[in-house]
Every structure is written in structure tokens, then in C-alpha cells.
Amino acid sequence: MVEPAERRNFYGRVHGKTLRAAQKTYLAEDLEALRLKGVTPAENPARMPLDLAPFAGRPLWLEIGFGGGEHMVHMAAENPAIHLIGAEPFVNGIAMLLGRIRAAGVSNLAIHPGDVRDLFDVLPDGVVRKVFLNYPDPWPKARHHRRRFVTAGYLAALARVTAPGAEFRVATDIPDYVRQTLEQVPPAGFLLERQAGPGGAWDDWLSTRYEQKALREGRLPHYLTFRRS
């Protein structure tokens, strides 16, 4: 299982380059309204399930590690009848997302500016209908593979919060990440539905910053689709 919140380590980056003045404004003015309340252990020490009533019965989708938020805003704009929650601890990424939300004028999304595991703790069972995991941190060294998202603890938590029939999409440029995904995801309760390489992205895919970087550096995309059984 995922470790209890107080014993969790986060190994990624939380801060990057100095934020531009406009990005500081987005964080100061927009984040609080879009932030999901009651997710952090500080705000919800008893880890009570989130009240999803504000989403008014709309299908709930989840993007894990949204980076600069371009894919998330695209999906929210293309699917106005759903509500999309994004989790991302990297402040510069959150600021980029907020800028994109202002530009696109979308309102059917919510942000958890932190570790997705804190969100898993408080999401009720079986509420998420679609999940995007785009270019998760690769952790290339063998001794770090257990930090990857596609490991038993994260996947058990994901399986608990997803509805039967939910779609789980994984994009990665790392062949060994594909191997581990194919090995670990099915036993967690998801059937492989589709596996594609370069040129085989989903019809509604929007290429992300990380994918563009991978392509520039000669790494090839892989697109995997699973269905929650």
C-alpha cells in the first residue's frame, strides 16, 4: 500500500527557475479558487473522504503530474461536461497551468498543488472515470525503479479510486518504463486495451512539453491504454 502521509518521501522537484511576475500573480490570485480543499494532511488530518458535491455529478477525470498543464487545459476545453482534477507538486508547472487556464477561460478543472498520493487518500472509492499519466518521472537507475508511479502502492491506490470501466492512459518515452507498466498495471486490476508507438497517439492527444523534449533528443513515444476491470 501507499505509505501513510507522514512517512512519504517525494523525490521530484518542487521549485525550478524564478517565477515570472505574471506567474506570481496567477499563483496569488487564481490558485486558491481552483485548489481542491481538504486534501493535504494539514487541512484534513483524519483523511476524511472529499466531498465531491461541488462537481455536481459530472464524470471525474484525473491527470497525474500535469507538468506545464497544456494537456490538462486541452482536455478540459475539449470535454466541457466533465471535471478534471490535476495533481502536480512543481510550483513552476502549477503557475504555467494557471496562465493557460486564464488564456483558455476553462472552469471545469481543479488543482491539487501537491503529491497525488495525498489526493488518493481522500478520494472516495470508484469515482474517477479517466486517468492520464503523461511522461511520468522515468527514474532510470534500477535502484530507483521502485519510485516509479507504476509500482504496487501507487497502482493499488489508483485502482481503488477508479470506477469499473475507467480508462487509464500512460505515455512514456522510456522502453523500460513500458516494460514495467505492462508488468505491473494488469495485476493491479487494469486490462491492456491498446499499445502504440510513434504516430499512434490517441485521437484527442495534445503533445506535451516533455514529449517535445523527448522527440528533440531522439527518444520515441509509447502510448498505452488500460481499462479498469
Ligand SMILES: C[S@@+](CC[C@H](N)C(=O)[O-])C[C@H]1O[C@@H](n2cnc3c(N)ncnc32)[C@H](O)[C@@H]1O
Ligand atoms: C517528466 S514530467 C512530465 C510532465 C507532463 N506530464 C508532460 O508530459 O510534460 C513528470 C511530472 O510528474 C510530476 N510528479 C512526480 N511525482 C508526482 C506525484 N507523486 N504526484 C503528482 N505529480 C508528480 C513531476 O513534478 C513532473 O512535473
